Amino acid sequence: MPLERFEEVRALPLFSEISEASFSALMRGAYVQNFPPHTELVTEGDPADFLHVVASGWVELFSSWSDRETCMTLLRPYGTFILAATIKDRPYLLSARTLTKSRIIMIPSEDIRDVFDGDSVFAKSIVRELAISYRESIRHTKNIKLRTSVERLANYVVKHHAHAGGGGSFTLDVEKKKLASFLGMTPENLSRAFAALKNHGVEVSGSTILLSDPADLEAFARPYFLIDD
Amino acid sequence: MPLERFEEVRALPLFSEISEASFSALMRGAYVQNFPPHTELVTEGDPADFLHVVASGWVELFSSWSDRETCMTLLRPYGTFILAATIKDRPYLLSARTLTKSRIIMIPSEDIRDVFDGDSVFAKSIVRELAISYRESIRHTKNIKLRTSVERLANYVVKHHAHAGGGGSFTLDVEKKKLASFLGMTPENLSRAFAALKNHGVEVSGSTILLSDPADLEAFARPYFLIDD
DNA sequence: CGGTTCTTTGAGGACCATCAATACGCGTGG
DNA sequence: CCACGCGTATTGATGGTCCTCAAAGAACCG
Secondary structure, eight states, X not given: OOGGGGHHHHTSTTTTTSOHHHXXXXXXXXXXXXXXTTOEEEOTTSOOOEEEEEEESOEEEEEEETTEEEEEEEEXXXXXXXXXXXXXXXXXXXXXXXXXXXXXXXXXXXXXXXXXXXXXXXXXXXXXXXXXXXXXXXXXXXXXXXXXXXXXXXXXXXXXXXXXXXXXXXXXXXXXXXXXXXXXXOHHHXXXXXXXXXXXXEEEETTEEEESOHHHHHHHHOOOHHHHO | OOXXXXXXXXXXXXXTTSOHHHHHHHHHTOEEEEEOTTOEEEOTTSOOOEEEEEXXXXXXXXXXXXXXXXXXXXXXXXXXXXXXXXXXXXXXXXXXXXXXXXXXXXXXXXXXXXXXXXXXXXXXXXXXXHHHHHHHHHHHHHHHHHSOHHHHHHHHHHHHHHHXXXXXXXXXXXXXXXXXHHTTSOHHHHHHHHHHGGGGTEEEEXXXXXXXXXXXXXXXXXXXXXXXX
Protein backbone atom coordinates (compact mmCIF):
# COMPACT_ATOMS: atom_id res chain seq x y z
CA MET A 1 0.00 0.00 0.00
CA PRO A 2 1.54 3.31 -1.05
CA LEU A 3 2.75 5.52 1.74
CA GLU A 4 0.95 8.57 0.40
CA ARG A 5 -2.26 7.13 1.72
CA PHE A 6 -0.86 7.44 5.21
CA GLU A 7 0.02 11.08 5.24
CA GLU A 8 -2.53 11.75 7.92
CA VAL A 9 -1.16 8.89 9.99
CA ARG A 10 2.34 10.28 9.65
CA ALA A 11 1.15 13.48 11.28
CA LEU A 12 -0.11 11.81 14.42
CA PRO A 13 1.89 12.33 17.62
CA LEU A 14 2.48 8.61 17.77
CA PHE A 15 4.19 8.52 14.37
CA SER A 16 5.37 12.01 13.58
CA GLU A 17 8.86 11.65 15.00
CA ILE A 18 9.89 8.18 13.96
CA SER A 19 12.27 7.36 11.12
CA GLU A 20 11.09 6.79 7.58
CA ALA A 21 12.21 3.17 7.81
CA SER A 22 10.19 2.55 10.96
CA PHE A 23 7.17 4.24 9.49
CA SER A 24 7.37 2.14 6.35
CA ALA A 25 7.67 -1.00 8.42
CA LEU A 26 4.56 -0.04 10.34
CA MET A 27 2.52 0.90 7.31
CA ARG A 28 3.51 -2.10 5.24
CA GLY A 29 0.97 -4.32 6.92
CA ALA A 30 -1.46 -1.58 7.84
CA TYR A 31 -4.69 -0.81 6.20
CA VAL A 32 -7.40 1.78 6.34
CA GLN A 33 -11.02 0.82 6.33
CA ASN A 34 -14.35 2.62 6.38
CA PHE A 35 -17.03 1.37 8.69
CA PRO A 36 -20.72 2.21 8.90
CA PRO A 37 -22.23 3.39 12.19
CA HIS A 38 -22.87 0.91 14.99
CA THR A 39 -20.29 -1.58 13.85
CA GLU A 40 -18.45 -3.58 16.47
CA LEU A 41 -14.77 -3.32 15.67
CA VAL A 42 -13.27 -5.37 18.46
CA THR A 43 -14.72 -7.45 21.24
CA GLU A 44 -13.28 -7.65 24.72
CA GLY A 45 -11.45 -10.87 25.30
CA ASP A 46 -10.28 -11.14 21.70
CA PRO A 47 -6.55 -11.34 21.02
CA ALA A 48 -5.03 -7.94 20.30
CA ASP A 49 -4.11 -8.40 16.66
CA PHE A 50 -4.18 -4.76 15.63
CA LEU A 51 -3.54 -1.34 16.98
CA HIS A 52 -6.44 0.85 15.89
CA VAL A 53 -6.35 4.54 15.13
CA VAL A 54 -9.47 6.60 14.59
CA ALA A 55 -8.90 8.62 11.41
CA SER A 56 -12.42 10.02 11.24
CA GLY A 57 -15.75 9.58 12.99
CA TRP A 58 -16.63 8.63 16.52
CA VAL A 59 -15.73 5.40 18.27
CA GLU A 60 -16.98 4.16 21.61
CA LEU A 61 -14.98 1.92 23.91
CA PHE A 62 -17.32 -0.02 26.13
CA SER A 63 -17.49 -3.04 28.35
CA SER A 64 -20.10 -5.57 29.37
CA TRP A 65 -20.73 -7.84 32.29
CA SER A 66 -23.76 -9.86 33.11
CA ASP A 67 -26.29 -8.11 30.87
CA ARG A 68 -24.97 -4.71 31.83
CA GLU A 69 -22.94 -2.43 29.62
CA THR A 70 -21.06 0.78 30.24
CA CYS A 71 -19.36 3.33 28.04
CA MET A 72 -15.73 3.74 29.04
CA THR A 73 -14.36 6.19 26.47
CA LEU A 74 -15.57 8.26 23.57
CA LEU A 75 -12.87 8.57 20.90
CA ARG A 76 -12.47 11.13 18.16
CA PRO A 77 -9.67 11.48 15.63
CA TYR A 78 -6.90 10.76 16.26
CA GLY A 79 -7.33 8.56 19.23
CA THR A 80 -5.79 5.13 19.42
CA PHE A 81 -7.01 1.88 20.91
CA ILE A 82 -6.11 -0.46 22.36
CA LEU A 83 -2.46 0.16 22.80
CA ALA A 84 -1.87 -1.56 26.12
CA ALA A 85 -3.24 -4.87 24.89
CA THR A 86 -1.13 -4.58 21.74
CA ILE A 87 2.03 -3.98 23.69
CA LYS A 88 1.43 -6.65 26.26
CA ASP A 89 0.09 -9.09 23.68
CA ARG A 90 -2.88 -9.77 25.91
CA PRO A 91 -6.60 -9.83 25.19
CA TYR A 92 -8.49 -6.58 24.81
CA LEU A 93 -10.13 -5.41 28.01
CA LEU A 94 -12.65 -3.31 26.12
CA SER A 95 -14.90 -3.63 23.12
CA ALA A 96 -15.11 -0.94 20.45
CA ARG A 97 -17.88 0.11 18.11
CA THR A 98 -18.38 2.95 15.69
CA LEU A 99 -20.99 5.52 16.62
CA THR A 100 -20.83 7.30 13.29
CA LYS A 101 -19.44 6.40 9.91
CA SER A 102 -15.74 6.09 10.66
CA ARG A 103 -12.40 5.55 9.01
CA ILE A 104 -10.10 3.32 11.02
CA ILE A 105 -6.42 2.63 10.56
CA MET A 106 -5.36 -0.83 11.65
CA ILE A 107 -1.73 -1.74 12.24
CA PRO A 108 -0.74 -5.33 13.03
CA SER A 109 0.30 -5.64 16.67
CA GLU A 110 3.32 -7.70 15.72
CA ASP A 111 4.67 -4.84 13.61
CA ILE A 112 4.10 -2.44 16.47
CA ARG A 113 6.08 -4.63 18.82
CA ASP A 114 8.86 -5.18 16.26
CA VAL A 115 9.35 -1.51 15.54
CA PHE A 116 9.05 -0.71 19.21
CA ASP A 117 11.99 -3.00 19.94
CA GLY A 118 14.23 -1.36 17.36
CA ASP A 119 13.26 2.28 17.44
CA SER A 120 13.64 4.11 20.71
CA VAL A 121 11.93 7.18 19.30
CA PHE A 122 8.85 5.12 18.60
CA ALA A 123 9.14 3.52 22.01
CA LYS A 124 9.09 6.96 23.52
CA SER A 125 6.01 7.91 21.56
CA ILE A 126 4.28 4.73 22.61
CA VAL A 127 5.01 5.49 26.22
CA ARG A 128 3.72 9.00 25.91
CA GLU A 129 0.50 7.74 24.36
CA LEU A 130 0.14 5.02 26.97
CA ALA A 131 0.75 7.44 29.80
CA ILE A 132 -1.90 9.79 28.43
CA SER A 133 -4.49 7.01 28.23
CA TYR A 134 -3.57 5.74 31.65
CA ARG A 135 -3.99 9.12 33.22
CA GLU A 136 -7.27 9.58 31.38
CA SER A 137 -8.48 6.31 32.85
CA ILE A 138 -7.54 7.40 36.36
CA ARG A 139 -9.41 10.67 35.89
CA HIS A 140 -12.47 8.78 34.75
CA THR A 141 -12.36 6.58 37.84
CA LYS A 142 -11.93 9.56 40.14
CA ASN A 143 -14.87 11.26 38.50
CA ILE A 144 -17.06 8.22 39.04
CA LYS A 145 -15.97 7.48 42.60
CA LEU A 146 -15.78 10.98 44.01
CA ARG A 147 -18.77 12.71 42.46
CA THR A 148 -22.51 12.29 42.34
CA SER A 149 -24.21 11.98 38.97
CA VAL A 150 -25.38 15.60 38.96
CA GLU A 151 -21.87 16.77 39.76
CA ARG A 152 -20.44 14.67 36.96
CA LEU A 153 -22.90 16.13 34.50
CA ALA A 154 -22.26 19.67 35.70
CA ASN A 155 -18.54 19.23 35.15
CA TYR A 156 -19.12 17.67 31.76
CA VAL A 157 -21.18 20.69 30.75
CA VAL A 158 -18.63 23.17 32.10
CA LYS A 159 -15.80 21.41 30.29
CA HIS A 160 -17.52 21.13 26.94
CA HIS A 161 -18.86 24.63 27.14
CA ALA A 162 -15.35 25.92 27.58
CA HIS A 163 -14.08 23.65 24.85
CA ALA A 164 -16.70 25.04 22.48
CA GLY A 165 -15.55 28.57 23.09
CA GLY A 166 -17.55 29.51 26.16
CA GLY A 167 -20.13 31.49 24.22
CA GLY A 168 -23.03 30.52 26.44
CA SER A 169 -24.17 27.54 24.38
CA PHE A 170 -22.88 24.40 22.77
CA THR A 171 -24.05 21.19 21.16
CA LEU A 172 -23.77 17.72 22.60
CA ASP A 173 -21.74 15.65 20.20
CA VAL A 174 -22.99 12.25 21.32
CA GLU A 175 -26.48 11.05 22.01
CA LYS A 176 -27.70 11.44 25.56
CA LYS A 177 -28.08 7.71 26.04
CA LYS A 178 -24.36 7.32 25.42
CA LEU A 179 -23.45 10.30 27.53
CA ALA A 180 -25.46 8.85 30.39
CA SER A 181 -23.59 5.57 30.19
CA PHE A 182 -20.25 7.33 30.02
CA LEU A 183 -21.13 9.37 33.09
CA GLY A 184 -22.23 6.24 34.91
CA MET A 185 -26.00 6.69 35.04
CA THR A 186 -29.18 5.75 33.23
CA PRO A 187 -30.75 7.88 30.48
CA GLU A 188 -33.70 8.64 32.77
CA ASN A 189 -31.35 9.87 35.40
CA LEU A 190 -29.51 12.06 32.93
CA SER A 191 -32.78 13.82 32.13
CA ARG A 192 -33.34 14.45 35.80
CA ALA A 193 -29.77 15.57 36.28
CA PHE A 194 -30.25 18.14 33.52
CA ALA A 195 -33.47 19.22 35.19
CA ALA A 196 -31.57 19.64 38.45
CA LEU A 197 -29.10 21.93 36.71
CA LYS A 198 -31.87 24.34 35.73
CA ASN A 199 -31.27 25.93 39.11
CA HIS A 200 -27.81 26.81 37.82
CA GLY A 201 -28.91 28.25 34.52
CA VAL A 202 -28.74 25.20 32.29
CA GLU A 203 -31.37 25.08 29.57
CA VAL A 204 -31.66 21.99 27.39
CA SER A 205 -33.29 21.93 24.00
CA GLY A 206 -32.60 18.75 22.12
CA SER A 207 -28.83 18.49 21.82
CA THR A 208 -28.33 22.20 22.36
CA ILE A 209 -27.26 23.31 25.81
CA LEU A 210 -27.76 26.91 26.86
CA LEU A 211 -26.03 28.42 29.84
CA SER A 212 -27.59 31.56 31.23
CA ASP A 213 -25.20 31.77 34.19
CA PRO A 214 -21.91 29.95 33.50
CA ALA A 215 -20.34 31.36 36.65
CA ASP A 216 -23.04 29.89 38.84
CA LEU A 217 -22.80 26.52 37.13
CA GLU A 218 -19.05 26.47 37.55
CA ALA A 219 -19.36 27.37 41.21
CA PHE A 220 -21.63 24.38 41.64
CA ALA A 221 -19.53 22.00 39.54
CA ARG A 222 -16.21 22.90 41.13
CA PRO A 223 -14.09 21.62 38.24
CA TYR A 224 -10.71 20.32 39.29
CA PHE A 225 -7.71 20.10 37.03
CA LEU A 226 -6.69 16.70 38.38
CA ILE A 227 -9.99 15.25 37.23
CA ASP A 228 -11.22 17.34 34.35
CA ASP A 229 -8.29 18.77 32.37
CA MET B 1 25.30 5.16 47.59
CA PRO B 2 26.79 1.71 47.08
CA LEU B 3 25.00 -0.50 44.60
CA GLU B 4 24.88 -3.45 46.97
CA ARG B 5 22.08 -1.71 48.78
CA PHE B 6 19.99 -1.98 45.65
CA GLU B 7 20.18 -5.70 45.07
CA GLU B 8 16.47 -6.06 45.67
CA VAL B 9 15.77 -3.25 43.25
CA ARG B 10 17.89 -4.93 40.61
CA ALA B 11 15.65 -7.97 40.82
CA LEU B 12 12.48 -6.06 40.00
CA PRO B 13 10.94 -6.64 36.58
CA LEU B 14 11.41 -2.97 35.82
CA PHE B 15 15.18 -3.16 36.34
CA SER B 16 16.24 -6.77 35.99
CA GLU B 17 17.05 -6.65 32.28
CA ILE B 18 18.77 -3.31 31.87
CA SER B 19 22.51 -2.80 31.49
CA GLU B 20 24.80 -2.26 34.42
CA ALA B 21 25.53 1.26 33.20
CA SER B 22 21.86 2.15 33.06
CA PHE B 23 21.24 0.67 36.46
CA SER B 24 24.10 2.62 37.98
CA ALA B 25 22.83 5.79 36.41
CA LEU B 26 19.41 5.18 37.93
CA MET B 27 20.68 4.30 41.38
CA ARG B 28 23.17 7.13 41.59
CA GLY B 29 20.53 9.62 42.63
CA ALA B 30 18.19 7.11 44.22
CA TYR B 31 17.65 6.55 47.85
CA VAL B 32 15.83 4.18 50.10
CA GLN B 33 13.85 5.41 53.03
CA ASN B 34 11.79 3.88 55.80
CA PHE B 35 8.48 5.44 56.67
CA PRO B 36 6.15 4.93 59.60
CA PRO B 37 2.50 4.02 59.00
CA HIS B 38 0.04 6.67 57.84
CA THR B 39 2.66 8.88 56.25
CA GLU B 40 1.70 10.84 53.19
CA LEU B 41 4.41 10.23 50.62
CA VAL B 42 3.13 12.27 47.72
CA THR B 43 0.18 14.60 47.24
CA GLU B 44 -1.86 14.83 44.09
CA GLY B 45 -1.01 17.91 42.08
CA ASP B 46 2.61 17.92 43.17
CA PRO B 47 5.27 17.79 40.48
CA ALA B 48 6.44 14.23 39.79
CA ASP B 49 10.00 14.47 41.08
CA PHE B 50 10.50 10.81 41.89
CA LEU B 51 9.49 7.41 40.75
CA HIS B 52 8.58 5.41 43.85
CA VAL B 53 8.96 1.69 44.36
CA VAL B 54 7.47 -0.12 47.33
CA ALA B 55 10.22 -2.32 48.75
CA SER B 56 8.27 -3.44 51.79
CA GLY B 57 5.00 -2.64 53.50
CA TRP B 58 1.65 -1.48 52.18
CA VAL B 59 1.01 1.75 50.32
CA GLU B 60 -2.33 3.24 49.39
CA LEU B 61 -2.92 5.40 46.36
CA PHE B 62 -5.90 7.61 46.95
CA SER B 63 -7.56 10.73 45.69
CA SER B 64 -9.66 13.51 47.15
CA TRP B 65 -12.22 15.97 45.92
CA SER B 66 -14.45 18.29 47.86
CA ASP B 67 -14.17 16.65 51.28
CA ARG B 68 -14.49 13.18 49.83
CA GLU B 69 -11.71 10.64 49.49
CA THR B 70 -11.44 7.33 47.73
CA CYS B 71 -8.90 4.53 47.68
CA MET B 72 -7.72 3.88 44.14
CA THR B 73 -5.04 1.21 44.57
CA LEU B 74 -3.49 -0.88 47.31
CA LEU B 75 0.17 -1.52 46.62
CA ARG B 76 2.44 -4.23 47.96
CA PRO B 77 6.08 -4.91 47.11
CA TYR B 78 7.20 -4.41 44.46
CA GLY B 79 4.69 -2.06 43.00
CA THR B 80 5.68 1.25 41.49
CA PHE B 81 4.05 4.65 41.51
CA ILE B 82 3.54 6.98 39.85
CA LEU B 83 5.18 6.06 36.62
CA ALA B 84 2.90 7.85 34.19
CA ALA B 85 3.42 11.20 35.86
CA THR B 86 7.17 10.62 35.94
CA ILE B 87 7.31 9.83 32.25
CA LYS B 88 5.06 12.65 31.17
CA ASP B 89 6.64 15.09 33.62
CA ARG B 90 3.20 16.11 34.74
CA PRO B 91 1.69 16.47 38.23
CA TYR B 92 0.68 13.38 40.16
CA LEU B 93 -2.97 12.48 39.73
CA LEU B 94 -3.01 10.51 42.96
CA SER B 95 -1.75 10.88 46.50
CA ALA B 96 0.09 8.11 48.29
CA ARG B 97 0.37 7.19 51.94
CA THR B 98 1.84 4.29 53.84
CA LEU B 99 -0.61 2.00 55.58
CA THR B 100 2.08 0.06 57.43
CA LYS B 101 5.71 0.70 58.14
CA SER B 102 7.21 0.75 54.66
CA ARG B 103 10.49 0.94 52.84
CA ILE B 104 10.31 3.05 49.72
CA ILE B 105 12.83 3.43 46.92
CA MET B 106 12.81 6.83 45.30
CA ILE B 107 14.44 7.47 41.94
CA PRO B 108 14.62 10.99 40.50
CA SER B 109 12.24 11.36 37.57
CA GLU B 110 14.87 13.11 35.54
CA ASP B 111 17.14 10.08 35.75
CA ILE B 112 14.27 7.84 34.71
CA ARG B 113 13.63 9.95 31.65
CA ASP B 114 17.35 10.16 30.78
CA VAL B 115 17.92 6.42 30.98
CA PHE B 116 14.66 5.82 29.20
CA ASP B 117 15.90 7.87 26.25
CA GLY B 118 19.16 5.96 25.91
CA ASP B 119 18.25 2.41 26.87
CA SER B 120 15.61 0.68 24.78
CA VAL B 121 15.57 -2.28 27.11
CA PHE B 122 14.58 -0.01 29.96
CA ALA B 123 12.06 1.70 27.72
CA LYS B 124 10.50 -1.65 27.04
CA SER B 125 10.31 -2.42 30.74
CA ILE B 126 8.72 0.92 31.41
CA VAL B 127 6.11 0.27 28.79
CA ARG B 128 5.35 -3.14 30.21
CA GLU B 129 4.91 -1.68 33.66
CA LEU B 130 2.77 1.16 32.36
CA ALA B 131 0.58 -1.18 30.36
CA ILE B 132 0.03 -3.35 33.41
CA SER B 133 -1.02 -0.38 35.53
CA TYR B 134 -3.23 0.97 32.79
CA ARG B 135 -5.03 -2.30 32.39
CA GLU B 136 -5.42 -2.55 36.13
CA SER B 137 -7.03 0.86 36.17
CA ILE B 138 -9.48 -0.14 33.46
CA ARG B 139 -10.42 -3.25 35.41
CA HIS B 140 -11.05 -1.16 38.49
CA THR B 141 -13.35 1.15 36.55
CA LYS B 142 -15.25 -1.74 35.01
CA ASN B 143 -15.68 -3.27 38.44
CA ILE B 144 -17.11 -0.02 39.80
CA LYS B 145 -19.37 0.79 36.88
CA LEU B 146 -20.71 -2.66 36.07
CA ARG B 147 -21.25 -4.21 39.49
CA THR B 148 -23.22 -3.46 42.62
CA SER B 149 -21.37 -3.14 45.90
CA VAL B 150 -22.34 -6.64 47.04
CA GLU B 151 -21.13 -8.09 43.75
CA ARG B 152 -17.85 -6.25 44.06
CA LEU B 153 -17.32 -7.59 47.54
CA ALA B 154 -18.25 -11.12 46.49
CA ASN B 155 -15.68 -11.04 43.72
CA TYR B 156 -13.08 -9.60 46.04
CA VAL B 157 -13.67 -12.46 48.44
CA VAL B 158 -13.57 -15.08 45.69
CA LYS B 159 -10.35 -13.68 44.30
CA HIS B 160 -8.51 -13.40 47.60
CA HIS B 161 -9.76 -16.76 48.75
CA ALA B 162 -8.26 -18.33 45.64
CA HIS B 163 -5.08 -16.31 46.05
CA ALA B 164 -4.73 -17.59 49.62
CA GLY B 165 -4.91 -21.19 48.48
CA GLY B 166 -8.65 -21.80 48.42
CA GLY B 167 -8.65 -23.60 51.75
CA GLY B 168 -12.02 -22.28 52.84
CA SER B 169 -10.71 -19.33 54.80
CA PHE B 170 -8.38 -16.39 54.50
CA THR B 171 -7.43 -13.17 56.22
CA LEU B 172 -8.14 -9.67 55.01
CA ASP B 173 -4.84 -7.89 54.59
CA VAL B 174 -6.16 -4.35 54.84
CA GLU B 175 -8.58 -2.83 57.28
CA LYS B 176 -12.22 -2.91 56.31
CA LYS B 177 -12.50 0.84 56.17
CA LYS B 178 -9.88 0.88 53.45
CA LEU B 179 -11.36 -2.08 51.64
CA ALA B 180 -14.73 -0.33 51.61
CA SER B 181 -13.23 2.77 50.04
CA PHE B 182 -11.36 0.71 47.47
CA LEU B 183 -14.57 -1.09 46.55
CA GLY B 184 -16.41 2.21 46.28
CA MET B 185 -18.63 2.10 49.35
CA THR B 186 -18.83 3.26 52.95
CA PRO B 187 -17.64 1.15 55.89
CA GLU B 188 -21.24 0.78 57.06
CA ASN B 189 -22.21 -0.55 53.71
CA LEU B 190 -19.35 -3.02 53.69
CA SER B 191 -20.67 -4.49 56.92
CA ARG B 192 -24.07 -4.91 55.34
CA ALA B 193 -22.57 -6.33 52.17
CA PHE B 194 -20.80 -8.97 54.26
CA ALA B 195 -24.10 -9.67 56.01
CA ALA B 196 -25.74 -10.12 52.62
CA LEU B 197 -23.12 -12.69 51.68
CA LYS B 198 -24.08 -14.88 54.61
CA ASN B 199 -26.66 -16.39 52.28
CA HIS B 200 -23.75 -17.63 50.21
CA GLY B 201 -21.77 -19.13 53.04
CA VAL B 202 -19.57 -16.21 54.01
CA GLU B 203 -18.78 -15.98 57.71
CA VAL B 204 -16.87 -12.99 59.04
CA SER B 205 -14.97 -12.94 62.28
CA GLY B 206 -12.75 -9.91 62.62
CA SER B 207 -10.40 -10.02 59.67
CA THR B 208 -10.89 -13.73 59.12
CA ILE B 209 -13.24 -14.77 56.35
CA LEU B 210 -14.69 -18.27 56.36
CA LEU B 211 -16.33 -19.77 53.30
CA SER B 212 -18.62 -22.70 53.95
CA ASP B 213 -19.74 -22.98 50.33
CA PRO B 214 -17.17 -21.49 47.93
CA ALA B 215 -19.01 -22.88 44.90
CA ASP B 216 -22.19 -21.06 45.84
CA LEU B 217 -20.36 -17.82 46.45
CA GLU B 218 -18.58 -18.08 43.13
CA ALA B 219 -21.86 -18.77 41.34
CA PHE B 220 -23.22 -15.58 42.85
CA ALA B 221 -20.10 -13.50 42.18
CA ARG B 222 -19.63 -14.61 38.59
CA PRO B 223 -15.94 -13.65 38.42
CA TYR B 224 -14.81 -12.59 34.97
CA PHE B 225 -11.23 -12.74 33.78
CA LEU B 226 -11.48 -9.38 32.02
CA ILE B 227 -12.26 -7.70 35.31
CA ASP B 228 -10.74 -9.82 38.05
CA ASP B 229 -7.61 -11.57 36.83
C1' DC C 1 -6.37 0.41 81.86
C1' DG C 2 -8.23 4.54 79.30
C1' DG C 3 -8.53 6.60 75.03
C1' DT C 4 -8.72 6.25 70.26
C1' DT C 5 -10.03 4.25 66.14
C1' DC C 6 -12.42 0.85 63.80
C1' DT C 7 -16.54 -1.89 63.21
C1' DT C 8 -21.18 -2.93 63.59
C1' DT C 9 -26.16 -2.02 63.96
C1' DG C 10 -30.24 0.78 63.52
C1' DA C 11 -33.15 4.54 61.66
C1' DG C 12 -33.90 7.73 58.23
C1' DG C 13 -33.29 9.91 53.91
C1' DA C 14 -30.90 10.88 49.49
C1' DC C 15 -29.67 9.07 45.34
C1' DC C 16 -30.40 6.26 41.66
C1' DA C 17 -32.49 2.33 38.95
C1' DT C 18 -36.43 0.13 37.11
C1' DC C 19 -40.80 -0.05 34.97
C1' DA C 20 -44.32 2.05 32.37
C1' DA C 21 -46.34 5.46 29.57
C1' DT C 22 -46.04 9.38 26.74
C1' DA C 23 -43.89 12.64 23.80
C1' DC C 24 -40.44 13.78 20.48
C1' DG C 25 -37.41 13.36 16.45
C1' DC C 26 -36.39 11.38 12.22
C1' DG C 27 -36.23 8.64 8.25
C1' DT C 28 -39.06 5.74 5.14
C1' DG C 29 -42.57 4.75 2.19
C1' DG C 30 -47.18 5.52 0.80
C1' DC D 1 -46.94 15.97 2.19
C1' DC D 2 -48.41 13.08 5.55
C1' DA D 3 -48.77 8.64 7.98
C1' DC D 4 -46.25 5.39 10.00
C1' DG D 5 -42.67 3.01 12.50
C1' DC D 6 -38.71 3.05 15.16
C1' DG D 7 -35.58 4.52 18.39
C1' DT D 8 -34.63 8.21 21.65
C1' DA D 9 -35.93 11.36 25.31
C1' DT D 10 -38.76 12.72 28.94
C1' DT D 11 -41.83 12.28 32.94
C1' DG D 12 -44.06 9.92 36.74
C1' DA D 13 -44.46 6.25 40.22
C1' DT D 14 -42.16 3.01 42.86
C1' DG D 15 -38.64 0.32 45.00
C1' DG D 16 -33.93 -0.75 45.85
C1' DT D 17 -29.34 0.65 46.75
C1' DC D 18 -26.48 3.28 49.17
C1' DC D 19 -25.15 7.20 52.22
C1' DT D 20 -25.62 9.91 56.48
C1' DC D 21 -26.18 10.31 61.19
C1' DA D 22 -26.11 8.38 65.63
C1' DA D 23 -24.88 5.17 69.11
C1' DA D 24 -23.01 1.15 70.95
C1' DG D 25 -19.65 -2.59 70.88
C1' DA D 26 -14.95 -4.36 69.65
C1' DA D 27 -10.18 -4.03 68.75
C1' DC D 28 -5.99 -1.64 69.16
C1' DC D 29 -2.28 1.12 71.34
C1' DG D 30 0.06 3.72 74.35
